[in-house]
Amino acid sequence: MDAQKYALEYKKVLTQNVLPFWLEHGMDKKNGGIYTALDKDGSVLDSDKSVWFQGRAQWAFATAYVEIEECEDYLTACESLSNFSQRHCFDTDGRMFFRVSADGKPVIKRLRYFFSETFAIIGAAAYSRALQKASKHEDAEAQRRYAWELFQKMEEIRTSDVLLPKFNQENAPSRGFGVPMILLNTAQELRKALPEKKDILNQYIDDLLDDIKRYFIRPELKCVLEQCAPDGTIQSDHFEGRLLNPGHALEGSWFIMNEARYRNSSELLELGTTMLDWMWDIGWDKEYGGIIYFKDALNKSATEYWHDMKFWWPQCEAVIANLMAYTLTKNETYKERFILADEYARKNFLDTEDGEWYGYLHRDGRLSTPLKGNMYKGPFHIPRMYIVGCELLR
Amino acid sequence: MDAQKYALEYKKVLTQNVLPFWLEHGMDKKNGGIYTALDKDGSVLDSDKSVWFQGRAQWAFATAYVEIEECEDYLTACESLSNFSQRHCFDTDGRMFFRVSADGKPVIKRLRYFFSETFAIIGAAAYSRALQKASKHEDAEAQRRYAWELFQKMEEIRTSDVLLPKFNQENAPSRGFGVPMILLNTAQELRKALPEKKDILNQYIDDLLDDIKRYFIRPELKCVLEQCAPDGTIQSDHFEGRLLNPGHALEGSWFIMNEARYRNSSELLELGTTMLDWMWDIGWDKEYGGIIYFKDALNKSATEYWHDMKFWWPQCEAVIANLMAYTLTKNETYKERFILADEYARKNFLDTEDGEWYGYLHRDGRLSTPLKGNMYKGPFHIPRMYIVGCELLR
Numbered sequence: 001m002d003a004q005k006y007a008l009e010y011k012k013v014l015t016q017n018v019l020p021f022w023l024e025h026g027m028d029k030k031n032g033g034i035y036t037a038l039d040k041d042g043s044v045l046d047s048d049k050s051v052w053f054q055g056r057a058q059w060a061f062a063t064a065y066v067e068i069e070e071c072e073d074y075l076t077a078c079e080s081l082s083n084f085s086q087r088h089c090f091d092t093d094g095r096m097f098f099r100v101s102a103d104g105k106p107v108i109k110r111l112r113y114f115f116s117e118t119f120a121i122i123g124a125a126a127y128s129r130a131l132q133k134a135s136k137h138e139d140a141e142a143q144r145r146y147a148w149e150l151f152q153k154m155e156e157i158r159t160s161d162v163l164l165p166k167f168n169q170e171n172a173p174s175r176g177f178g179v180p181m182i183l184l185n186t187a188q189e190l191r192k193a194l195p196e197k198k199d200i201l202n203q204y205i206d207d208l209l210d211d212i213k214r215y216f217i218r219p220e221l222k223c224v225l226e227q228c229a230p231d232g233t234i235q236s237d238h239f240e241g242r243l244l245n246p247g248h249a250l251e252g253s254w255f256i257m258n259e260a261r262y263r264n265s266s267e268l269l270e271l272g273t274t275m276l277d278w279m280w281d282i283g284w285d286k287e288y289g290g291i292i293y294f295k296d297a298l299n300k301s302a303t304e305y306w307h308d309m310k311f312w313w314p315q316c317e318a319v320i321a322n323l324m325a326y327t328l329t330k331n332e333t334y335k336e337r338f339i340l341a342d343e344y345a346r347k348n349f350l351d352t353e354d355g356e357w358y359g360y361l362h363r364d365g366r367l368s369t370p371l372k373g374n375m376y377k378g379p380f381h382i383p384r385m386y387i388v389g390c391e392l393l394r
Numbered sequence: 395m396d397a398q399k400y401a402l403e404y405k406k407v408l409t410q411n412v413l414p415f416w417l418e419h420g421m422d423k424k425n426g427g428i429y430t431a432l433d434k435d436g437s438v439l440d441s442d443k444s445v446w447f448q449g450r451a452q453w454a455f456a457t458a459y460v461e462i463e464e465c466e467d468y469l470t471a472c473e474s475l476s477n478f479s480q481r482h483c484f485d486t487d488g489r490m491f492f493r494v495s496a497d498g499k500p501v502i503k504r505l506r507y508f509f510s511e512t513f514a515i516i517g518a519a520a521y522s523r524a525l526q527k528a529s530k531h532e533d534a535e536a537q538r539r540y541a542w543e544l545f546q547k548m549e550e551i552r553t554s555d556v557l558l559p560k561f562n563q564e565n566a567p568s569r570g571f572g573v574p575m576i577l578l579n580t581a582q583e584l585r586k587a588l589p590e591k592k593d594i595l596n597q598y599i600d601d602l603l604d605d606i607k608r609y610f611i612r613p614e615l616k617c618v619l620e621q622c623a624p625d626g627t628i629q630s631d632h633f634e635g636r637l638l639n640p641g642h643a644l645e646g647s648w649f650i651m652n653e654a655r656y657r658n659s660s661e662l663l664e665l666g667t668t669m670l671d672w673m674w675d676i677g678w679d680k681e682y683g684g685i686i687y688f689k690d691a692l693n694k695s696a697t698e699y700w701h702d703m704k705f706w707w708p709q710c711e712a713v714i715a716n717l718m719a720y721t722l723t724k725n726e727t728y729k730e731r732f733i734l735a736d737e738y739a740r741k742n743f744l745d746t747e748d749g750e751w752y753g754y755l756h757r758d759g760r761l762s763t764p765l766k767g768n769m770y771k772g773p774f775h776i777p778r779m780y781i782v783g784c785e786l787l788r
Binding site: 039040107239303359368374 | 440502703
């Protein structure tokens with residue numbers, strides 16, 4: 001494996017194909033912010049804006065600026081995203097919307113989640129690092145302060161009773177893996193921007209890792225549960241309790257390996273690679289290649305009818321997780337899997353004609369829809385794969 | 395076409411395959427009510443109960459009793475469903491839940507809808523007719539009274555501000571086709587059980603038909619919109635505004651043809667058959683057969699990644715709509731389409747081994763998951779197809 005060649009290729013696709021697609025077609029020159037609901041050729045399919053993606057795109061452009069290339073367009077995009085988000089994406093109660101109109105009027109507010117907030121936090125944290133690198137120290141400081149304040153506000157929301165959970169928590173209590181996983185990444189990104197908060201954030205991360213280990217890691221089933229009972233047991237008589245999401249678990253596995261790297265912890269490395277091994281075995285399609293979307297933990301009939309489709313983002317997570325595991329362990333199995341996952345994504349998802357990846361394939365690799373984005377797909381997982389990949393390959 | 399042969403076959407599949415599957419595996423002998431999350435062989439995949447299906451199953455068993463066969467088991471099932479629903483499916487505010495536990499504890503309450511209520515209404519209305527036929531006049535009267543009271547309660551909910559719409563109605567106002575369509579069917583079923591309320595219900599239906607004609611029928615696009623702007627124009631710059639749901643529109647088309655039959659109205663027959671013609675052209679898959687799930691009204695890239703799958707219920711609606719159109723117009727095209735849709739469903743969905751239909755096929759007819767039910771699939775569309783089919787074929 002020629003790491004140098006891979007690194008060059010990753011940088012090239014990121015800076016000449018993926019990010020330009022979003023800069024050219026996504027960024028809204030009139031109102032600010034980004035459209036993500038784009039067709040194959042970049043034309044706008046839906047003029048509403050995803051609040052998640054105002055933060056996620058900010059993260060992607062800012063991190064590319066810090067880690068890959070000091071391109072002025074990335075900073076300009078971040079400024080537009082940051083202003084649009086701060087001006088238009090907050091309700092009067094301090095919580096963020098989920099979807100706003102082109103000119104920033106509220107369209108949908110999610111009652112159960114605080115993920116608009118987490119993505120705004122990592123967007124601001126990364127932007128502060130980019131501004132720092134561009135020697136705009138005052139602006140960097142303002143973004144840092146903003147990220148920290150929003151983190152505290154998010155914690156307030158999360159630990160209060162303003163959220164309306166989907167399931168009645170008295171009669172059907174459960175824990176979701178998504179929450180500690182996304183919070184782990186949020187805290188890691190925040191720590192990069194605010195080194196002075198390191199101790200608080202390390203403690204916060206310790207608690208999240210404890211939760212993940214205690215509740216979601218199930219050695220007797222060799223899997224990471226996506227949802228479990230409050231005590232961590234599998235809710236085997238419910239669809240949601242048996243549902244495995246390999247892409248999600250692979251994403252979590254490399255957040256944990258990243259933490260292992262930061263802390264030089266062999267115990268965390270062991271945890272991350274174990275999660276990766278289990279969920280690769282469950283998720284990788286040995287017949288057609290690619291990571292499928294859902295599996296049933298007890299091998300019962302799938303509940304979601306599109307369970308065997310190949311989405312873009314689980315492939316990104318499989319690439320990063322295996323490359324990171326290889327970098328940290330030098331175990332050749334991970335190298336082979338990285339090559340497999342990378343090749344699958346390149347051949348099946350990348351559009352070298354109009355730029356960016358497709359998002360949705362049938363199990364056998366046929367395209368389901370040629371669109372490039374919507375309220376859930378935009379510049380995040382794919383740029384992150386190339387950015388983290390470059391860093392690991394160097 | 396040998397109508398007699400079809401009628402015998404429809405009755406046989408309904409009474410010897412479909413309803414027995416649900417009676418045997420779905421009905422909960424311990425707690426009452428019905429489980430619908432069943433695997434291929436009828437084993438329970440999720441022990442929660444769908445509130446929609448406590449009402450919908452009641453409708454199916456009761457209507458089969460009235461229209462097809464006076465089977466005591468159907469009445470017993472209705473009693474169990476009715477008791478479970480009345481005892482366990484209502485919140486203290488008078489609204490119904492969406493999902494409850496096996497023993498009837500609240501699990502999910504939907505904040506946007508009143509469809510649990512509409513299905514409880516048609517369940518009680520049909521049950522009252524079955525009880526009447528069984529000469530249980532007092533019980534029939536109680537069910538009639540209950541259905542009417544719940545209809546008024548549902549109207550109160552629908553026209554008040556207790557529901558929380560998904561989209562901000564100030565900035566992103568819209569109308570959904572599902573609402574007048576389901577209310578139309580609710581009023582039609584109620585009218586059968588409460589002939590003394592005929593005048594009120596006819597007026598109510600007139601208003602719904604006006605809404606459907608005014609807002610959702612788009613001759614310039616030759617389609618029935620699933621969602622539109624408040625004035626009926628297409629919301630062409632939004633995914634949801636361009637989304638066509640052929641199965642839904644076909645269902646609406648035969649509710650309207652049924653009304654044409656009731657009123658002997660050639661104008662309504664013209665409306666129903668026009669809806670059918672448009673949406674058959676859009677929805678029928680000329681390559682593989684079957685009605686696909688979603689299409690884009692302006693032929694832009696599909697937004698839902700599973701848009702081209704074949705679900706059970708749109709096939710049921712295509713069968714009924716074409717058979718009804720043929721019965722009312724004698725136009726041979728509808729006969730041919732009925733034969734096509736019926737054959738597609740029989741070959742691809744019906745499980746002659748364990749009973750009941752499968753629910754979810756890939757576009758080319760391959761099974762996506764072999765389960766027979768979940769919170770959205772249970773005894774409703776399929777029994778209804780056989781019941782209404784028998785009636786039309788006689």
